[in-house]
Amino acid sequence: MKLAFTLFKYFPYGGLQKDMWRIAHACADLGHQVEIFCGVWQGEKPIQMPVYELGKKGWSNHTKNRRFSERFAAAIAEKNFDQVIGFDRLPGLDWYYAADSCFKAKKISPWYALTPRVRHFLRVEASVFGRQSSTQLLMISQAEMASYQQCYQTQSERFYLLPPGISPDRIAPKNSDEIATATRQMLGIEDEQKLLLMVGSGFKTKGVDRSIRALAELPSEQRQRVQLKIAGQDSPERYLALAKKLGVASQVEFLGGRDDVPSLLLAADLLIHPAYRENTGTVLLEAMVAGTPVLASEVCGYSHYIRDYSMGFVVPSPLQLSLLSQQLSVLLFNSQIDWQANGRHFANTADIFSMPVRAAELITGSAQ
The missing domain is CATH 3.40.50.2000 (Glycogen Phosphorylase B;)
Structure with a gap:
């Protein structure tokens, strides 16, 4: 044809x-x-x-x-x-x-x-x-x-x-720990720091402002240990201004469009995706098969996979910033779940x- x-x-x-x-x-x-x-x-x-x-x-x-x-x-x-x-x-x-x-x-x-x-x-x-x-x-x-x-x-x-x-190359490989370590070093993430990652073009609809505000609301001792990296193709100026206003400018970096998203997902401690609108949210699934937990808004079409496979938390609608920040704290600092094991189970059993x-x-x- x-x-x-x-x-x-x-x-x-x-x-x-x-x-x-x-x-x-x-x-x-x-x-x-x-x-x-x-x-x-x-x-x-x-x-x-x-x-x-x-x-x-x-x-x-x-x-x-x-x-x-x-x-x-x-x-x-x-x-x-x-x-x-x-x-x-x-x-x-x-x-x-x-x-x-x-x-x-x-x-x-x-x-x-x-x-x-x-x-x-x-x-x-x-x-x-x-x-x-x-x-x-x-x-x-x-x-x-x-x-x-x-x-x-x-x-x-x-x-x-x-x-x-999603592409099968998003599944965590056997040398995922080595890739994660090298990527964190490349990004300047220190051992005691937490890497909070956003991935997606269209910063307004993806909820970049919500991520910055949630970071700013963390308790001081936690907030200082978090680095928010945002990968995607869009204009960052208004969000950098917001980060400066909220006192977290030194902890927010826009990486631009990236070809190494699989490595970023392996390196991240958490993927955050508090979108205002999201028909599906493919990156949620990509993070999950990489063994990385996800914090997302309920509007994401694929958010039910997070619940179904115990790979993070879904913030119900209408989204409350206080709950988003609370779950950000829990997932980054107080979770005992084996995310990599849950991610492997997801990759092996779901039609994705x-x-x-x-x-x-x-x-x-x-x-x-």
Whole structure:
């Protein structure tokens, strides 16, 4: 089959982008021809499949997205693709990978609903999920599937719920202790210090402010021993200002986008992920199979795995900062749980690796 994959922007540290990369390669591994169309591509390009950068011009995001949609439709018009797979909402898709939450379900004021931005996003969302659409839907969140159905009365047979799809190389290797020690030395973490790690691009939605505030609320003798490192691609200025205001600037460092996330997870004493919105939260599972405990907000779609496999604590909604800080203290300084043993059990028993292959089988019609 000849397949067209499309997304607005590719950069190597985004969760959606990583999923697109893995699904595209899974389709290619099944013997199919894959071509990728995007607005902007940053980082390494795949060797065995062409990438076409169509640009994203416009003063606003919705204008950029609309113009990209027009250019994409023109680019594929005469290429005779068998399937068109979108990782952002566009009209005319055969398959849509639903990594974003339902826009229509958000609380939108009446005046804001009349703006061109909102009308555009509602229109393209309806073109994908509306009953008049034939787009097949690859879902990664049971809760979001229900939300879309409630808002658009989407036919149930169009939904396909995928399992998680983390890479097996996230599992702690036999020499994990050596890797952890070397990584902590590289980061300047002393023996008596605790490494608190955040991973993710999009600092506002991931809850970086909550992590800094929770750190600042720790008892003084504990707070002084914690170093918060944040890996991800975004602008850190406002959060550095917050850390300075709260008196923890010397304990907060932004590492930028990283290629060594597996090593960071092995080195960390705790992964913190108090997101405001998170459809899934793949990094939660990556930390767990590395044997690292997780402190996350309940909104994360994958947070139930933390409870199910006793790998940390899930802060219920609405999130209370005092409880977040309290559990941060417990997990860093007062836990007696064998996290590595629990992580090995999780990696050996949970279906958390098969998403790319399952998605590829559905797209190409080879699913059993």
